[in-house]
Amino acid sequence: MAKPSKSGRVVAKSAAAPRIPGNATLEELREMARTCRACNLWERATQTVFGEGGTGARVMFVGEQPGDREDVAGRPFVGPAGLLLNRALEQAGIAREEVYFTNVVKHFKWEPRGKRRIHKKPNQLQIAACRPWLEAELAVVRPEVVVCLGATAAQALLGKKFRVTQQRGRMIPSKLAPFVTATVHPSSILRAPDDESRHREMELFAADLKRVAAVLRRKKAA
Numbered sequence: 001m002a003k004p005s006k007s008g009r010v011v012a013k014s015a016a017a018p019r020i021p022g023n024a025t026l027e028e029l030r031e032m033a034r035t036c037r038a039c040n041l042w043e044r045a046t047q048t049v050f051g052e053g054g055t056g057a058r059v060m061f062v063g064e065q066p067g068d069r070e071d072v073a074g075r076p077f078v079g080p081a082g083l084l085l086n087r088a089l090e091q092a093g094i095a096r097e098e099v100y101f102t103n104v105v106k107h108f109k110w111e112p113r114g115k116r117r118i119h120k121k122p123n124q125l126q127i128a129a130c131r132p133w134l135e136a137e138l139a140v141v142r143p144e145v146v147v148c149l150g151a152t153a154a155q156a157l158l159g160k161k162f163r164v165t166q167q168r169g170r171m172i173p174s175k176l177a178p179f180v181t182a183t184v185h186p187s188s189i190l191r192a193p194d195d196e197s198r199h200r201e202m203e204l205f206a207a208d209l210k211r212v213a214a215v216l217r218r219k220k221a222a
């Protein structure tokens with residue numbers, strides 16, 4: 001659990017790190033993450049939602065956190081946003097077996113609104129506490145391309161100043177992987193106010209993923 005520092009602030013930055021051996025497989029990581037208590041998000045979530053995909057995956061998609069459906073299913077990107085992501089992947093020509101899906105935070109953060117559980121953005125402390133799990137996934141999967149989905153993931157991995165609206169689709173120099181980029185989170189497309197803007201947003205999203213597909217093709221041909 002997080003401990004108070006000398007200044008009284010709660011520090012959980014590396015609370016999960018000591019529990020992660022360097023040579024763990026994805027299955028071992030998933031198993032260890034089931035009982036993670038490095039921040040308080042486990043308390044209200046159903047279960048840990050660890051990343052999923054092939055160990056030979058070439059591209060890693062990193063979202064913010066599991067949603068309501070993912071929390072219940074225990075799998076990432078299986079709700080409406082995941083279905084939309086699948087459609088965009090198809091349009092871009094990226095095969096599912098080439099993809100690994102995960103989130104910067106592995107437990108669902110929510111607040112009640114009537115009978116519904118409404119998504120709540122994780123804070124910096126929770127994102128920092130969960131970072132060792134993402135680092136461990138990156139170390140095992142070693143993707144050629146990392147795609148951050150949405151501002152929370154992009155700013156967690158590319159810095160606070162990163163603006164998805166202005167920098168989406170560009171390849172950003174990073175130590176995370178040979179190619180790193182960011183685009184919107186598919187849930188933002190679902191929230192578009194009307195069909196026309198939803199259609200336009202979907203086209204822009206697919207165009208960003210087509211740039212990723214082009215990188216994968218170039219690397220394969222090299």
Ligand code: SF4
Binds near residue numbers: 016048126130131
């Ligand atoms: S959100 Fe991450 S750090 Fe926090 S308890 Fe869950 S797995 Fe652990």
